[in-house]
Amino acid sequence: MDKNSAIGVFDSGFGGLTAVRELIKLLPGEDIIYFGDTGRVPYGSKSRETIKKYALQDSRFLLSMGVKYIIVACGTASAVAADTKQFVPVPMTGVVEPTAAAAAKATKNGKIGVIATTATVASHAYLKSVKNISPKAEVIEQACPLFVPMVEEGCVDHGDIVVKTMTERYLSGLKRAGVDTVILGCTHYPLLTDAIRDYMGKNATLINSGEQAAIYAKSELERMDLLSSRSSGGSTDFYLSDDAEKFGSLAEYYIGRHIDGRVERIDIEKY
Ligand code: DGL
Numbered sequence: 001m002d003k004n005s006a007i008g009v010f011d012s013g014f015g016g017l018t019a020v021r022e023l024i025k026l027l028p029g030e031d032i033i034y035f036g037d038t039g040r041v042p043y044g045s046k047s048r049e050t051i052k053k054y055a056l057q058d059s060r061f062l063l064s065m066g067v068k069y070i071i072v073a074c075g076t077a078s079a080v081a082a083d084t085k086q087f088v089p090v091p092m093t094g095v096v097e098p099t100a101a102a103a104a105k106a107t108k109n110g111k112i113g114v115i116a117t118t119a120t121v122a123s124h125a126y127l128k129s130v131k132n133i134s135p136k137a138e139v140i141e142q143a144c145p146l147f148v149p150m151v152e153e154g155c156v157d158h159g160d161i162v163v164k165t166m167t168e169r170y171l172s173g174l175k176r177a178g179v180d181t182v183i184l185g186c187t188h189y190p191l192l193t194d195a196i197r198d199y200m201g202k203n204a205t206l207i208n209s210g211e212q213a214a215i216y217a218k219s220e221l222e223r224m225d226l227l228s229s230r231s232s233g234g235s236t237d238f239y240l241s242d243d244a245e246k247f248g249s250l251a252e253y254y255i256g257r258h259i260d261g262r263v264e265r266i267d268i269e270k271y
Pocket of ligand 1 (some may be wrong): 012013015041042044074075076077117120185186188
């Protein structure tokens with residue numbers, strides 16, 4: 001396999017940018033190809049069959065671009081469609097295990113909250129993964145179905161009344177339960193970090209699933225001797241299943257940098 005091939009990253013929309021942001025920081029020499037399924041977001045309220053079909057199509061698109069490694073930067077696809085791996089001829093990792101491991105390490109009182117999409121919570125993937133590492137941990141799960149559409153619409157400001165209201169509604173149970181660590185189990189949610197931190201208080205540790213997926217991918221690429229020979233100057237190209245223009249401006253805001261690579265729409269149903 002060519003070490004200088006790109007790393008492929010996919011998500012249902014903007015959420016996977018939380019992994020891309022970290023990858024660019026950790027591995028500045030790597031080319032990255034991102035696919036955001038903006039035409040079919042959200043995944044988290046869909047059936048298992050549909051999520052599996054989408055994850056496979058997303059992976060096939062990235063493979064058609066010649067990627068050497070795939071990061072499933074989507075909590076829902078990682079939790080529900082982990083078996084996509086068996087159809088993919090390059091190494092592939094998701095967000096659940098690395099994020100659960102980071103949370104198990106971070107907690108001091110053994111009480112961990114998981115916020116994620118409805119499909120992810122129904123799979124109990126994070127709960128099982130935390131319990132594998134720390135059988136005594138108390139894990140409290142909460143689905144937050146409106147967070148993804150909020151992020152897709154750019155509604156993330158912690159001063160915004162909608163953001164404040166929904167954060168309180170979704171997180172009040174976790175706060176009452178006294179969790180000291182919260183898994184942001186959907187990669188969209190770290191984009192709401194300010195609001196979540198305001199509500200949970202500064203002593204709570206928030207575990208960013210996009211960031212953890214990127215850190216883990218780096219260690220895997222190192223282990224498999226698949227890191228690019230370049231140490232800087234990697235490109236990042238974005239492909240979407242819906243309007244590319246709308247994606248570009250909000251993506252720049254979320255990644256915190258100017259996008260100079262391609263931003264193009266593709267027909268994901270062909271894959
Ligand atoms: N970023 C996806 C996740 O991590 C969002 C899923 C959705 O589209 O509902 O779960």
